[in-house]
Amino acid sequence: MDRPNRIAQWYGYSVCLVTVVTLLFSTVSIVNNAFTLANPLQSGEPWGPALSSFQAYKATYHNSPYLDPSEREAARKAPLSEAELRQRYEALRAERIGRNRYDAGRGLVTSVLLSLFAAGLFLMHWRWLRGLADAPPG
DSSP states (O other), X not given: OOHHHHHHHHHHHHHHHHHHHHHHHHHHHHHHHHHXXXXXXXXXXXXXXXXXXXXXXXXXXXXXXXXXXXXXXXXXXXXXXXXXXXXXXXXXXXXXXXXXHHHHHHHHHHHHHHHHHHHHHHHHHHHHHHHHHHSOOO
């Protein structure tokens, strides 16, 4: 009658393995989201105008992937004034910071909750397995 005990052990150890893997992936996500929260301008899409500084934006604003070739050419021929460029830069910068902070915050909360759930499952099953090992046979 050792077979039911082995199936229970197999189940318990499988759940523990899955929760450990889940905790590892959640930890990576927590670290990535923490870095994004610390510096939201450095995260996000690598294409489009650079928003790290106004000078970088001025140099790259016409490289937006959202412009069709005719708009891109018009932007090169008739550049915007310094005030218009500054206004666009500030608006894009604020939008990217807000979006990246929101996404990172949401990802951080999700990863922490998943980690807590996985840790709870792990502890519950690990204790249950220890109880199986300590139980007298038969």
